[in-house]
Amino acid sequence: MSAAFAQTGNNTDAKKTLQYLQGSGVYEEGVMTFLHGLKDSIWTHFDLFITDAKALAAIFMIIYFAIRSYEMMVGDKRMEIMPLLRPFGLAMVILWWGAFVKMVAFPTDLVANQTEQMFESEQNTVNDLRFNRANLMLAVANSLYTFQAQTEVAEKESNTWYGQAWDAVTSTVKQGIADVVSPLLELKNRLTVGMQLLFTQLLELLGIWILRIAVYIVFMIQIIYSSILIILGPFAVAVSILPAFRDSFSTWIARFISVNLYSGIAYLIMYLCGLMQEYALESEISKYQELVGQNGTSANLEKMAWFASNGILSFGTVIIVFIIGAICMFTVPSISTWIISTSGVSSASSNFGRGAATVVGVVRRASGSFI
Secondary structure: OHHHHHHOOOHHHHHHHHHHHHOOOOOOHHHHHHHHHHHHHHHOOOOOOHHHHHHHHHHHHHHHHHHHHHHHHOOOOOOOOHHHHHHHHHHHHHHOHHHHHHHHHHHHHHHHHHHHHHHHHHHHHHHHHHHHHHHHHHHHHHHHHHHHHHHHHHHHHHHHHHHHHHHHOOHHHHHHHHHHHHHHHHHHHHOOOHHHHHHHHHHHHHHHHHHHHHHHHHHHHHHHHHHHHHHHHHHHHHHOOOHHHOOHHHHHHHHHHHHHHHHHHHHHHHHHHHHHHHHHHHHHHHHHHHHHOOOOOOOOHHHHHHHHOOOOOOOOHHHHHHHHHHHHHOOHHHHHHHHOOOOHHHHHHHHHHHHHHHHHHHHHHHHHHHO
16 A cells, blocks of 8 residues: 555555555445345345234133133123224234334434434545545655655765775774765664555554444444344234233333334444544544645655654554444444343343342341241
8 A cells, every 4th residue: 555655646545545455445335335235135024024913912812812701701891992003003013013113213214314414524634634634644645755765865875975084094983984974874774664554554454444344344334233133023023912911012112213223322322433533534534644745745854754764654543533433333322222122031030039039138138036
C-alpha cells in the first residue's frame, strides 16, 4: 500500500488507490447492501411453518375448550366470555402472521431508518476526511523519499570528497569533514521509510477490519435471531393457547422487538463512533499539515526526521478509534435488553431460587432453635 501511495502522482489516483485497498468507506457498501438484501430475502420465508402451526393451534384450542368446559361443569369456574375469545385471537394472529410481523417490526424499522440516516450523513464527512488524510500521508511519504534520496546523494558526494581530502589534508581536516557528513548519514538512516510505511498501513488495515468484522457480526446476529423468531414464531403463538404456556406469546413479542432494535442501536453506535473518527481524523490531519504544510508542499525536515524515527508513520489516533468502535459494537445486544426487557423467565427463576433459599434458611434456623 505504501508503494502504491508513493507512486501515485495526483489526488484522484490516491483516492482510487485508497478505495481499492481499504474500500470506499469505513464500512464496505457492498457488504452492508448484502446484509440488507439477506434480511429481506430470509424474511420472505415467514410462512414456512404456518400450516403446521395452524394444525397445532387447532389441537390446543380443542384441549383449551375442553378444560374450560370441564371447569365450568364442575363449578370451579364461572362462565366468562373474554377468556374464551383469546384462542380465536391467537389463531387470527397465526392466519395473518406476515402482516402481524410487519406491524410489530414497524416501530423498530422507524428507529433503524432514522439512525441510519444520521450514520450516513456522518460517514460522508468521515470519508472526505479519510481521503484528505490519505493525501497528506502521500505527501509525507513523498517528502520522506525525497529527503532520503537527497541524503544518499550527499553520502556519495561526501565519500568522493572524503577520499580526496584524505590524501591532501591533515587529520584535523578529516575530523571536520566527518563532523559535517555524519549528521547527513544519520538522517539517511532515520529516513528509511519503506518498512515503516508498510507496517503503518498494515496496522490501519487491521484496525478498520476489526471494526468492520464487529459491525458485520452484530448485523448477522440480528438477521439470524429475527429470522428464527419469524419462522418459528407461529409455534410460540399456538403454544400460548394453553394456560401453562400463556406467556410464550408475550415473551416472543418482547424478544422480537429487542432483536429488531439491534439495527437501530447499531447505527446509533456507528454514528457516535463516526463522531470519534471525525475527531481523530481531524487531529491527525492537523499534525500531518504541521509536517508537510497546508498543501503538502512545504515539508519541515527536522519534524519529518523525528516523526520517521517513531517506528510507524501514524499518530495512532485513528487506529485506536477503530478498535474502540469495534468494542462498542458488541454492546448492542445488552443495550437492546435495557430498552425491551427479555429476561422475564430468568428473573422469575432467580426470584424463585432466592425465595426457596430464604425458606430453607428459615426452616434451618427454626429447627436449630428447637434442638
